Amino acid sequence: DADVTQTPRNRITKTGKRIMLECSQTKGHDRMYWYRQDPGLGLRLIYYSFDVKDINKGEISDGYSVSRQAQAKFSLSLESAIPNQTALYFCATSDAAGTRNTGELFFGEGSRLTVL
Amino acid sequence: QKEVEQDPGPLSVPEGAIVSLNCTYSNSAFQYFMWYRQYSRKGPELLMYTYSSGNKEDGRFTAQVDKSSKYISLFIRDSQPSDSATYLCAIYRAGNTGKLIFGQGTTLQVKP
Numbered sequence: 001d002a003d004v005t006q007t008p009r010n011r012i013t014k015t016g017k018r019i020m021l022e023c024s025q026t027k028g029h030d031r032m033y034w035y036r037q038d039p040g041l042g043l044r045l046i047y048y049s050f051d052v053k054d055i056n057k058g059e060i061s062d063g064y065s066v067s068r069q070a071q072a073k074f075s076l077s078l079e080s081a082i083p084n085q086t087a088l089y090f091c092a093t094s095d096a097a098g099t100r101n102t103g104e105l106f107f108g109e110g111s112r113l114t115v116l
Numbered sequence: 117q118k119e120v121e122q123d124p125g126p127l128s129v130p131e132g133a134i135v136s137l138n139c140t141y142s143n144s145a146f147q148y149f150m151w152y153r154q155y156s157r158k159g160p161e162l163l164m165y166t167y168s169s170g171n172k173e174d175g176r177f178t179a180q181v182d183k184s185s186k187y188i189s190l191f192i193r194d195s196q197p198s199d200s201a202t203y204l205c206a207i208y209r210a211g212n213t214g215k216l217i218f219g220q221g222t223t224l225q226v227k228p
Contacts, residue, residue, distance in 0.1 A: 105160075
């Protein structure tokens with residue numbers, strides 16, 4: 001089983017619909033992140049959480065919200081989806097402690113969202 | 117100005133070629149420099165990371181950092197079709213608010 005699991009892997013929806021992307025991890029990491037990937041723009045940070053009670057906005061948080069239900073679960077919501085939110089979304093985790101705190105991220109396999 | 121700029125692709129090279137991928141960054145406070153590799157339909161995975169200026173080798177891959185010029189490079193020797201992927205540079209500043217910042221990514225195709 002993957003260490004970082006995202007569901008759904010693919011989703012097609014219509015403008016105005018509410019969408020939730022879910023992420024769960026078995027790595028035991030405290031830090032979790034949601035990124036969006038678009039061609040030519042790389043990975044852009046939407047939200048991040050350093051522990052269950054900590055939620056922070058990233059560079060492109062408008063139109064998104066998150067919930068950290070447990071150390072292992074971090075979900076991303078689009079309250080009213082619009083076509084320019086069509087993208088590939090990645091959840092990631094990192095370990096703040098340890099001997100090699102380089103900020104290395106461990107990614108899920110992505111959720112492809114299409115908003116019509 | 118973006119904090120990290122990556123040379124645009126895509127790159128297409130014949131098998132066996134030497135590949136050079138490059139990024140520049142703007143903030144001298146960044147401490148860690150990474151290269152992630154992303155295969156099609158997969159999440160990025162860490163390929164190499166470096167902390168100081170200079171070269172770091174791992175098999176056919178060499179990561180190079182020049183802090184004075186704020187320039188990082190990844191070299192791939194004897195490129196193989198299995199190296200075909202998107203390569204993303206990333207930089208990091210440790211600390212409680214440290215976050216990884218990614219370049220735009222360069223898609224590489226190695227043709228047999």
